[in-house]
Amino acid sequence: MDGDVPKGSPGLFCPPSTAPSVRWSALTRFLSPLYVLLIAGALLGLAAPAAADTDDWHFLGYFDFAMVYDHPAQGPRIWSFHQHHLNLLTTYDISPTWRVFGHVEYEHGPQIEEGQGSGEIALEESWIEYRVDASFHARAGKILAPFGLYNAVEDRTWLFHFTTLPVSVYGKHALVPSLPAQALYAKHATGLEASLAREVSPGNFEGHFYVGNGRGEDPSGDDDNSNKGIGWRLALTDRNERWSLGHSFYRDRNGVAAQSLQTHFGADLTLAPRGTSTGWVLLGECNFSWIRPADPAAPEGRYRGGYADLLYKTTGAWTPWVRIELTSESADRPGDGETIYAAGAAYDANDHIRLKASASYSPVADEALGRLSLSSWF
């Protein structure tokens, strides 16, 4: 947007700098908390539509609504409406090299009164970025860990052809009997991230390296485990985007899982013979994980899992797909691996609206799931 408001000019966010009279002083004392809240709200995408008229503020968000059908082996069949996401994102360009990004999530239609209720309101991301040039930038704050193909854009379901992320890589798994089921890596990392990009002979290379507090009771405030969470993601993409290879790594001592040492390797592959054009795309990810409990007498947990998607990008708005997911045995399924079959389609109603349908079946769990969803960005 081409705002003509010069930087630093008096306006909504510029408090008066003149010597205050008694009355003015009282007014500013009253207003200052509001002023701070307004700034914070604007930063987090909660308010300040007036500021959107400048070049430096950018506001956007996304929305998800779904109908979910669950048919477990035991228990009733249930249809549910699910107000999944309303997420608000804000970027402020401090300068050509510095940016601040905020992302607030309202998940599962939160209704919270006096500290009790349902749903979730969370600060998903908040970081400041220093960008040297196209080949290097660094971020500090709370980031989505760049693990696998999707964690860095997790929940932005408008970007996916499927309705939910594959469980085998992005779900929770019980690896050790004494520990709760948990994700294979930290979804968020509060710390530092450095990103590199280089043009190399086959195409483009990207590397993301991060260090954070690791998982714990308060991972964005205090580090309650005895090490730091470290990870990286490396990706090589063909110049014509006909193939890409990726590798992810994450390791931390999990403060909410009895200080167990957890190591996760991921690999992914995408093949698209016609690059960005219409046609077949095959993509898949697999994960290898180890959990070593703090108690040396306790058994180690291991996990292998992965999925493969085959999808067809049509010339129209449809994207049909099929998937197979495989997981190794786990602590709650000793001696028993699991295979999940899924299929679905995405339909782009327009540039902002995506309708999706999917069905999945797990023979081992004897459970069927269906999902219709409407995703939008704005």
Added chain:
Amino acid sequence: MKRPRPPRTGRPAPLFPALAWLLAVGLATVGLPALLGSAAAEEMDPGSATVVVHPDSPIESLRLGDLRNIFTGKFQTDRDLFPERRAEASYRLRLLIAASAEKDHVTGRLGMTTRVFWRRWVARLLSGDASESPRRLDSARDVLELVARDPHAIGVVLRSEVHGPVKVVTVRDAPAAAPPAAPRKP
């Protein structure tokens, strides 16, 4: 609340044989043609989209690769284009595309469909990798007026629409222009 799963019985899933089979089938059906480059590339319109900048802009010419990097969001500031000017004050590039030149520019020059092009930009915006996407304007005149006012803007219009105080940027390594269509026989 997730209901507890019932106890299960059955054989372990053949994880690695199945993954290997999937990979082999995938490679045979879609992967090998991709790796060998035998799949036909999408026909590209040579296009007559023209890049224009403010007369005071330091941009005189652009490599096709740089133009692609600019319009796919990899290049966001003048530092990306002129690394030797790193010590000088920097600015963000502002991108404007006239609707009339959109297809020629995106499909012909950047090598992707307009749907993929805009979808990529939404992905960049939602993930925080870019602050602002290119602006698509219905009128080429609006693009030219904004470029004439803004030294940081890069506009794309049809060659036949260029007029006024703007500078035309040469794109090197550009695909050859299509020969003019032969006049129809009466």
